Amino acid sequence: EAQVTQNPRYLITVTGKKLTVTCSQNMNHEYMSWYRQDPGLGLRQIYYSMNVEVTDKGDVPEGYKVSRKEKRNFPLILESPSPNQTSLYFCASSPLGGWNTFGSGTRLTVV
């Protein structure tokens, strides 16, 4: 089954403790992105990647890092999480000229 898989689905962590949210796609898509969804703000893009080793900032990149060492994986790294990064996160992938397929989301709470 073609899908985007994010892990974990739920995560509660403490301020300052580094964490990684994994994202993997099995569709050989070139593009991958990370979004966060917050009430009243919709989905805002954090980072995107057009191919292996090619990444660029989205609208809200501060406090996040990404890497694209393999085509299928696009992890999101929070080096020092803060409470304002409490949010619902979505990973997405898409082929050239195609629409995004989203993962099921990761609900992150930073206390």
Added chain:
Amino acid sequence: DQQVKQNSPSLSVQEGRISILNCDYTNSMFDYFLWYKKYPAEGPTFLISISSIKDKNEDGRFTVFLNKSAKHLSLHIVPSQPGDSAVYFCAASAGGGGTSYGKLTFGQGTILTVHP
């Protein structure tokens, strides 16, 4: 600066009637527009799209209209069904013809409730 706006946080309609969801944008560089539907505890799923060279695109019960001069698009669902109840996001891309030129800008979403 919200470049894509959905000014109605919610919409309630009766089953069988038409649902009209609206979206406005400010960036004249946007050339591709999409609608996504999102159920609770799931990621958004693609619904329908339209290129800026068109003013209408239809797929079954779903039709998207684009008014470039007004920088406005709308999604019509006819007839509405209870299973259509979800959050609907419009999104825009300035990618030169692709939905996947890296950057999508989303609106805030509209919660649609269709009553039996």
